[in-house]
Amino acid sequence: MTIKDVAAYCGVSVSTVSRALNKHPDVSPHVREKVEEAVRELHYVPNTSARDLVRAQTDTVGLIARGTGNLFYPPVISSVERAVEAEGSTLITIHIPSDDDELTVGAELVKAKRLKGLILLGGRFDYSEEDLANIDVPLVLCTFSNNFGTLSAGHCSSVSINDEEEACKAVRNLIERGHRRIAIVLDSVRSHSIGELRFLGYKRALEESGIGIDPELILEIGNFDMHKAYSRSRALAESRTDFTALFAISDSLGMAAIKGLNDGGLLVPEDCSVIAIDGIEISRYCIPTLTTLIQPTEEIGKKAVALLMYMIRSEAIGKQLILETSLREGESVRSI
Amino acid sequence: MTIKDVAAYCGVSVSTVSRALNKHPDVSPHVREKVEEAVRELHYVPNTSARDLVRAQTDTVGLIARGTGNLFYPPVISSVERAVEAEGSTLITIHIPSDDDELTVGAELVKAKRLKGLILLGGRFDYSEEDLANIDVPLVLCTFSNNFGTLSAGHCSSVSINDEEEACKAVRNLIERGHRRIAIVLDSVRSHSIGELRFLGYKRALEESGIGIDPELILEIGNFDMHKAYSRSRALAESRTDFTALFAISDSLGMAAIKGLNDGGLLVPEDCSVIAIDGIEISRYCIPTLTTLIQPTEEIGKKAVALLMYMIRSEAIGKQLILETSLREGESVRSI
DNA sequence: TTGAAAGCGCTAACAT
DNA sequence: ATGTTAGCGCTTTCAA
Numbered sequence: 001m002t003i004k005d006v007a008a009y010c011g012v013s014v015s016t017v018s019r020a021l022n023k024h025p026d027v028s029p030h031v032r033e034k035v036e037e038a039v040r041e042l043h044y045v046p047n048t049s050a051r052d053l054v055r056a057q058t059d060t061v062g063l064i065a066r067g068t069g070n071l072f073y074p075p076v077i078s079s080v081e082r083a084v085e086a087e088g089s090t091l092i093t094i095h096i097p098s099d100d101d102e103l104t105v106g107a108e109l110v111k112a113k114r115l116k117g118l119i120l121l122g123g124r125f126d127y128s129e130e131d132l133a134n135i136d137v138p139l140v141l142c143t144f145s146n147n148f149g150t151l152s153a154g155h156c157s158s159v160s161i162n163d164e165e166e167a168c169k170a171v172r173n174l175i176e177r178g179h180r181r182i183a184i185v186l187d188s189v190r191s192h193s194i195g196e197l198r199f200l201g202y203k204r205a206l207e208e209s210g211i212g213i214d215p216e217l218i219l220e221i222g223n224f225d226m227h228k229a230y231s232r233s234r235a236l237a238e239s240r241t242d243f244t245a246l247f248a249i250s251d252s253l254g255m256a257a258i259k260g261l262n263d264g265g266l267l268v269p270e271d272c273s274v275i276a277i278d279g280i281e282i283s284r285y286c287i288p289t290l291t292t293l294i295q296p297t298e299e300i301g302k303k304a305v306a307l308l309m310y311m312i313r314s315e316a317i318g319k320q321l322i323l324e325t326s327l328r329e330g331e332s333v334r335s336i
Numbered sequence: 337m338t339i340k341d342v343a344a345y346c347g348v349s350v351s352t353v354s355r356a357l358n359k360h361p362d363v364s365p366h367v368r369e370k371v372e373e374a375v376r377e378l379h380y381v382p383n384t385s386a387r388d389l390v391r392a393q394t395d396t397v398g399l400i401a402r403g404t405g406n407l408f409y410p411p412v413i414s415s416v417e418r419a420v421e422a423e424g425s426t427l428i429t430i431h432i433p434s435d436d437d438e439l440t441v442g443a444e445l446v447k448a449k450r451l452k453g454l455i456l457l458g459g460r461f462d463y464s465e466e467d468l469a470n471i472d473v474p475l476v477l478c479t480f481s482n483n484f485g486t487l488s489a490g491h492c493s494s495v496s497i498n499d500e501e502e503a504c505k506a507v508r509n510l511i512e513r514g515h516r517r518i519a520i521v522l523d524s525v526r527s528h529s530i531g532e533l534r535f536l537g538y539k540r541a542l543e544e545s546g547i548g549i550d551p552e553l554i555l556e557i558g559n560f561d562m563h564k565a566y567s568r569s570r571a572l573a574e575s576r577t578d579f580t581a582l583f584a585i586s587d588s589l590g591m592a593a594i595k596g597l598n599d600g601g602l603l604v605p606e607d608c609s610v611i612a613i614d615g616i617e618i619s620r621y622c623i624p625t626l627t628t629l630i631q632p633t634e635e636i637g638k639k640a641v642a643l644l645m646y647m648i649r650s651e652a653i654g655k656q657l658i659l660e661t662s663l664r665e666g667e668s669v670r671s672i
Numbered sequence: 673t674t675g676a677a678a679g680c681g682c683t684a685a686c687a688t
Numbered sequence: 689a690t691g692t693t694a695g696c697g698c699t700t701t702c703a704a
Contacts, residue, residue, distance in 0.1 A: 002680090002681055002682085003681065003682065004681080012690075012691085013690065013691045013692075014681090014682080014683090014691090014692095015682095015683075015684080015690075015691065015692075015693090016689085016690055016691075018683055018684085019684095019689095019690085022683080026689060027689070027690085028689060028690085031689080043447075045444065045447035046448070046681085046682075047389070047450065047680085047681050047682070048385075048448055048449055048450065049385045049386075049388035049394065049450065049680085050389050050682040050683090050696090051682055051683075052385035052682090053383070053385040053386050053389050053680090053681080053682075053683095053696050053697065053698085054681080054682050054683045054684080054695080054696045055682090055683070055696085058385065068414055069617065071407070071410075071618070073410075074405065074407075074409075074410060075405070077431075078404055078405075078431055081429075081430065090449070091429075092426065092427075092428060093417075093427075094417065095413075095414055095417055108381070111379075111381035112381050112384055113426070114383060114384065114385065226617060226618065226621055230621060252618060252621075255618060255621050255622070256621045258621075258623070259621040259622070259623060259625075262623055281405065281562060282407070282562065282588060282591060282618060284562070285562055285566060285588075285594075285595040286591070286595070286622050286623065287594070287595060287622065287623045338696095338697055338698085339697065339698065339699095340697080348674075348675085349674070349675045350675090350676095350697090350698080350699090351675060351676080351677095351698095351700075352674060352675075354698065354699055354700085355673095355674090355699090355700095358699080363673075363674085364673060364674090367673085367674085382697085382698075383696085383698070385696085385698090386680090386696070386697035386698040386699090387698055387699075388680095388698090389679095389680050389681065389682085389696090389697080389699095390679080390680050390697085390699045390700080391680085391698090391699070
């Protein structure tokens with residue numbers, strides 16, 4: 001069942017069928033209708049490989065999600081999927097561990113699948129022009145990137161929250177409620193990724209209020225493992241260190257921390273308040289409900305695809321888009 | 337950068353390069369080496385579309401996950417991704433809402449992308465031969481299917497836990513601990529999907545022990561929405577209906593139910609025990625930790641791909657594979 | 673062991 | 689408005 005069969009069935013040439021299929025204007029309504037009927041009748045589905053081969057590039061865009069098991073991704077990926085689908089394109093999604101290099105994987109994928117664009121989820125923010133140069137199709141980073149001041153944006157856009165600012169907001173929220181001894185749970189202060197940015201926000205909020213940084217309250221767990229977050233928080237609770245609040249850079253770390261504090265003898269929020277960033281669905285149903293800054297996952301996905309398509313179509317230069325979080329008041333923070 | 341360039345670079349014909357690339361035996365070691373070097377030198381990556389066009393089918397397999405936001409999927413999908421990657425194939429993943437028809441979507445996808453195989457996650461179990469006939473490539477269902485007795489397996493395999501049996505185990509666990517008034521939270525008793533199967537297991541466990549079914553204790557929420565599970569459980573708690581335990585057919589429903597019971601005035605596990613099925617990571621960090629039957633997600637994904645590849649290669653008839661869960665003792669169940 | 677050439681299904685000039 | 693035709697990059701007969 002090829003385009004030839006459809007052409008024969010309709011008694012026209014293949015190019016006419018092709019034109020009708022691709023919604024070219026110069027096809028008579030009568031023929032167009034006949035073709036459409038034939039397609040239904042014959043259950044004809046165009047061969048994507050053939051189409052892609054003759055075209056300059058595929059109708060496929062790639063999505064690379066770095067860091068497995070991140071509960072923040074699924075809704076973003078869903079959103080990207082829907083948006084890409086709505087554009088009539090195809091999405092290829094790949095998850096890579098956080099110690100793989102997303103740009104290397106990306107460059108290969110782009111070549112092999114002849115992608116027309118690429119979206120990166122959870123990448124680093126310290127890409128150099130050189131790194132980026134390997135990918136010769138439009139690129140959208142779903143990571144706040146503060147180095148575009150020095151980088152020529154080229155075919156690279158970004159959409160994300162302002163990680164530093166939002167982290168700062170979260171910690172300010174705690175400070176406003178009277179907390180001064182505030183712990184932080186993060187992957188690493190030197191992650192070249194959101195961990196580092198959110199740590200900067202934490203630092204800034206404390207400094208604004210003249211509160212010093214206490215290394216004892218910085219729980220660097222190396223990755224986004226809930227178990228590590230649990231055990232370190234528990235240890236901190238058991239150590240009887242003086243602190244009344246904790247900021248987790250993600251909801252899952254926040255939930256693990258609450259459990260750790262709890263098992264370490266500290267009640268949340270009575271003995272220790274906890275705030276996080278993400279707003280994943282399940283954190284509305286834990287006990288206590290997590291207070292968190294909700295990332296606009298749906299919008300991140302939609303905007304990422306919109307930016308990508310925009311760049312693909314107009315070969316325009318990249319744009320940096322910053323979205324805002326919204327506070328979801330849970331039960332894990334109290335004033336003191 | 338095409339195969340022609342590589343051929344020119346090596347001073348051989350394209351067919352020789354093609355043979356070398358595809359590891360045909362009849363290529364002299366010397367030429368083979370030269371080609372390999374040229375590929376590295378020139379950063380040549382074969383054009384998948386061209387390759388797929390000339391071959392009978394693509395190197396792509398599809399994965400359709402039905403029901404969005406299911407936390408059981410991500411680890412399975414990751415596992416499938418890795419396994420497919422290890423086979424040198426490509427995966428296209430699509431999420432569809434639970435009210436879409438996975439077989440229709442699947443049939444289209446297979447045609448359009450000329451997939452060599454398809455994996456279905458979270459599908460129904462009441463497919464007819466007719467339904468299945470629309471998909472003319474090997475198919476693996478990650479859903480327990482009890483109708484293969486009457487269905488000729490054809491090119492269709494399945495890998496999953498025995499939903500009815502495992503649900504029965506879960507409820508038996510509660511009964512063994514002295515519970516007799518046991519509620520259930522599920523999507524629907526007539527879902528033609530795991531909901532129905534697990535309900536059957538619930539029923540069987542109760543009947544085994546001579547416990548009658550009380551419609552009041554059956555919380556049908558229509559879908560897998562945590563919010564619905566929350567509000568219904570809360571209402572049940574507030575109604576002061578007599579019950580001491582609750583079985584949720586998924587971890588996320590279980591967590592939502594715990595929260596609902598809690599907010600409705602019942603402490604878990606003191607006033608009400610809760611058990612579920614899934615074993616998602618985050619349910620180890622809620623308060624109380626969820627007692628649950630862990631699904632072997634990693635293995636489900638791996639086995640699904642293995643079965644699929646097996647069928648693709650040998651055109652063999654399908655196999656039905658049943659895996660076992662393992663009990664993860666949490667803090668949400670106590671004996672009475 | 674290698675090369676020449678046909679053709680996979682489609683799109684897009686170009687011609688009419 | 690429609691038909692004819694030349695490829696897109698690759699694999700695979702068929703010949704040498």
